[in-house]
Amino acid sequence: MNRMSDALPDGVQISAIPAFTDNYIWCLHNQTHAVVVDPGDAEPVQAFCKQNGLSLEAVLITHHHRDHTGGIARLASANPSLPVIGPAGGHIRGITRSVDEGDDIHLNVVNCAFTVMELPGHTLDHIAFYGHGLVLCGDTLFSGGCGRLFEGSPAQMHHSLNKLKRLPDNTRVFCTHEYTQANMQFALAVEPDNEELQQHANLIEKLRSEDNITLPSSMQKEKAINPFLRSHKSSVAAAASQWQGEELDDDTAVFTALRRWKDQF
Numbered sequence: 001m002n003r004m005s006d007a008l009p010d011g012v013q014i015s016a017i018p019a020f021t022d023n024y025i026w027c028l029h030n031q032t033h034a035v036v037v038d039p040g041d042a043e044p045v046q047a048f049c050k051q052n053g054l055s056l057e058a059v060l061i062t063h064h065h066r067d068h069t070g071g072i073a074r075l076a077s078a079n080p081s082l083p084v085i086g087p088a089g090g091h092i093r094g095i096t097r098s099v100d101e102g103d104d105i106h107l108n109v110v111n112c113a114f115t116v117m118e119l120p121g122h123t124l125d126h127i128a129f130y131g132h133g134l135v136l137c138g139d140t141l142f143s144g145g146c147g148r149l150f151e152g153s154p155a156q157m158h159h160s161l162n163k164l165k166r167l168p169d170n171t172r173v174f175c176t177h178e179y180t181q182a183n184m185q186f187a188l189a190v191e192p193d194n195e196e197l198q199q200h201a202n203l204i205e206k207l208r209s210e211d212n213i214t215l216p217s218s219m220q221k222e223k224a225i226n227p228f229l230r231s232h233k234s235s236v237a238a239a240a241s242q243w244q245g246e247e248l249d250d251d252t253a254v255f256t257a258l259r260r261w262k263d264q265f
């Protein structure tokens with residue numbers, strides 16, 4: 001078991017269980033055991049496990065929002081000893097193990113281990129799980145975008161995104177919403193001349209027209225196309241300054257303007 005290895009152990013895969021209109025409940029599983037992340041709804045998780053002959057052995061939670069936690073009670077009532085691992089604070093009903101920055105989680109049933117990263121911004125309790133060359137980042141980083149600031153400040157979110165940016169380029173990024181196509185529209189408004197972004201937007205349009213998932217992404221891709229990871233770029237700073245109507249000269253000010261611009265886009 002080596003979380004620094006950049007792959008999942010042999011025989012372990014990660015599948016998307018769609019929920020609500022645009023959520024994905026990520027499911028780590030082998031032939032017999034499953035671990036799910038952010039089960040906003042129990043029903044699709046139970047259906048997936050039944051269909052694939054899997055027993056649910058643990059639940060990971062990234063933050064308190066209902067679309068990420070709404071299924072906990074029903075999943076736990078089907079298995080009272082189910083570990084539910086998530087943010088500390090005691091505010092999320094059903095959490096059986098609270099974790100914070102740097103904690104290691106060993107999921108022996110799928111032979112995996114993850115390290116907890118605290119990422120305040122979208123909410124103050126937001127955490128991510130990093131290991132095996134992937135990050136389960138909840139509503140902090142989306143492909144081409146980032147979470148809205150419901151609780152944290154722009155500076156906190158900018159700091160959290162910079163933390164994710166320091167992960168290796170080949171890190172696979174598992175976000176919890178299918179927002180990529182709408183995010184491409186905004187990203188193109190910010191950086192109309194970014195060629196990699198133009199190409200990626202075309203790919204996403206094709207994927208969505210065929211009803212395909214656009215995730216996971218990678219840190220390398222996000223650093224090239226996601227305006228919220230590019231506030232240090234002169235092209236992005238210029239666009240944000242123009243929108244704001246004043247010269248913005250530091251990263252955090254550019255990020256703050258981008259987030260406000262996107263909220264009104």
Ligand code: ZN
Nearest residue numbers: 063065122139
């Ligand atoms: Zn959320």
Ligand code: FE
Nearest residue numbers: 065067139176
């Ligand atoms: Fe959400």
